[in-house]
Amino acid sequence: MLQGEGALTLRDRVEQHLQAIYHDISLDISFTEFADDLLGLMRLEVDENTPLQHTNHWNQCDTILITYGDSLLATDEKPLVTLKRFLDDNSEGLLSAVHILPFYPWSSDDGFAVLDYSSVNEALGDWSHIGEIAAGYDLMADLVINHCSSRSLWFENFIKGVEPGKGYFYTASPEDDLSSVVRPRTSPLLKEVETDEGTQYVWCTFSHDQVDLDFRNPEVLKQFVSIVRQYLDEGVRIFRLDAVAFLWKVPGTTCLNLEETHEVVRLLRTLVEHARADAVLITETNIPNRENLSYFGNANEAHCVYNFSLPPLLLNTLVTGDCSYLKQWVMSMPPAQNGTAYFNFIASHDGIGLRPAEGLLSDEELDALIVTMQSFGGHVSYRALENGENRPYEINIALYDALQGTVDGPDDWGLERFVCAHAIMLGLEGIPGIYLHSLLGTHNDHQRVENTGHARSINRHQWNLDLLQEALEDTQSSHSRVFSRLKALLATRRRQAAFHPNATQFTLHLGSAILGFWRQSMDRRQSVFCISNISPQPQPLNLRDINLIDAHQWQDLIGGEVYESHDQQLELRPYQTLWITNLPDHR
CATH class of the missing domain: 3.20.20.80 (Glycosidases)
Incomplete structure (x- = not known):
């Protein structure tokens, strides 16, 4: 949180952000007016209540699917x-x-x-x-x-020198010191463009069709x-x-x-x-x-x-x-x-x-x-x-x-x-x-x-x-x-x-061919030992090596096997994963 934030209005907070961003830039607008413009665009009140901080907006039920909008196609x-x-x-x-x-x-x-x-x-x-x-x-x-x-309207207007778009794109000179610039492409950084205000060199981190x-x-x-x-x-x-x-x-x-x-x-x-x-x-x-x-x-x-x-x-x-x-x-x-x-x-x-x-x-x-x-x-x-x-x-x-x-x-x-x-x-x-x-x-x-x-x-x-x-x-x-x-x-x-995203995690040391880590629920009631054979050869595992607590019965959530002995010798199949827990899986 920002210093002294508890006494600040939302406008104050936004102003502080703007002052930090534009600290060495001369603006034609005051920071207060700038903040009010942003709050107006977001339809927020100046004294809007601050949401609770350090709140998890997720749990173990959350999984995000990543896809293009047209990865799946059907006729008509x-x-x-x-x-x-x-x-x-x-x-x-x-x-x-x-x-x-x-x-x-x-x-x-x-x-x-x-x-x-x-x-x-x-x-x-x-x-x-x-x-x-x-x-x-x-x-x-x-x-x-x-x-x-x-090819956006903004860039077309940048070339014409009209709004919206005028001054929207970053330009530099080939004479500038750009030797330290880090970027993920091999194409030239600057693209020469003829505008109504003369030749300009626009900055293109990724490609010449993607103008910064x-x-x-x-x-x-x-x-x-x-x-x-x-x-x-x-x-x-x-x-x-x-x-x-x-x-x-x-x-x-x-x-x-x-x-x-x-x-x-x-x-x-x-x-x-x-x-x-x-x-x-x-x-x-x-x-x-x-x-x-x-x-x-x-x-x-x-x-x-x-x-x-x-x-x-x-x-x-x-x-x-x-x-x-x-x-x-x-x-x-x-x-x-x-x-x-x-x-x-x-x-x-x-x-x-x-x-x-x-x-x-x-x-x-x-x-x-x-x-x-x-x-x-x-x-x-x-x-x-x-x-x-x-x-x-x-x-x-x-x-x-x-x-x-x-x-x-x-x-x-x-x-x-x-x-x-x-x-x-x-x-x-x-x-x-x-x-x-x-x-x-x-x-x-x-x-x-x-x-x-x-x-x-x-x-x-x-x-x-x-x-x-x-x-x-x-x-x-x-x-x-x-x-x-x-x-x-x-x-x-x-x-x-x-498996809550913020549940405790500790790494286990089971050799170079077995990856293991321990997760514990935030209320400390459930433990899950995640153990994977990451090799193409069977790997031995003694449950004693992961220190299962004797007071609990332990079960593999993936295969369903219940372990009666906490000193049991197992053989992990190539690429087999165990999720060993002290709580039964309620399906």
Whole structure:
């Protein structure tokens, strides 16, 4: 909380945020007027009551499905209608929330070059379809806040020098010191543009069709506050702040994670939580682990941060059969304060990021992982370093194919390895997010890569719903087996208080081939020992090694086995996971 916050009005708090953001910028408006404008856009009163702090807006029943609006297609039906129909017919109440990736009109990057933030892409449906999904599921939407399309009305107006758009985009000079700028692409940072005011060089962190907005201009902030208000009105509860780490630029710096960026997140947190007490901000910051954690602030910035280090570390663990790096990282992660949580995922619409593994995996480990993934049909995307060299940025591959084997090559344990990955993720402290194509066991889509020319398309398959339903009804298909196994894990997880996202977690030391950690419910009544064999060989386990309390009867929640002796010797099958609890599972 801000110093002296208890005596401050909401206007005072907003003013403090604005003063911290624009401390060295001369504005044509007073901070009080600026604050009143933002409160007006959010329809908030100056003396609005401050929501209770350190409140968890989630529990063990929460799982977020990640999907594009058009990942499922049916004849003569808008894709958003198809998506809701699939969820209603197949999720069985196991998915509490849906993250629909950018559903706005766009020009490139599968939605992340937004043409119009206030509209729904007509090819997907309209706001009524979004509202129907929001009525049945918590809706997570992208606030693509760092940049928008070079073909947007805003950018066209920027070129013409008229509103809205005049002064909306960040410009720099090729003579500026940009040597320290960190970015995830290899294309030139600056794009030369002819405007009515002459030649300008606009800043493009990602691509030349994605032009960075200039938040030094108060009108840009006002626009996004207005957009946030509209999304709340349309039923959005969870906001994903896309690429927010790059928001504020100062030449001569890295232009990454600057203090002004953090203050913008704090401001949005203040406004959003006053507008809807259970609204949630999630920062999407694909950066090294320590920097990523900084977006929690002092429980006053993001409610949740993407746990970006988990995908590469877990993938490395399962293809090498050695959990040492993953275990070391799990031990190092600080417990999230109440009111904050980790957002755990192991696959998404993007690739498996390698920057979050920097300092956690050696260069040799990363090189071996890349070679293995390429042998399984994956691609590698690169970023430019300040010395002009290119460095691997992410691995592009469908997770099911990424786990088809080990560093020794493909084997027959792919399905078990894939399920093991999800069992580990579902057991860890945090809120789980499952990518639709992982839930369905979708394979690499090489044809889509060939059609689009983009490596990320490999994991962005579009399913015909009729063909998908046939695959799911065929109990022998890999899609059906994945779907049923993951749904069973989700059903079990949501019944366990020890899997609350903020429940206690301690790491167990069971050797390099067995990953183990202990979860305890917040009322301390339930314990769950999560134990996974992460190797292709059977592994011995003596229950004595995990110190089960004699006063309790212990049961494996996944397999159902009851352990009569606390000194029992077990043999874990390759990639088998046990969730051993002291409380019976009430199905």
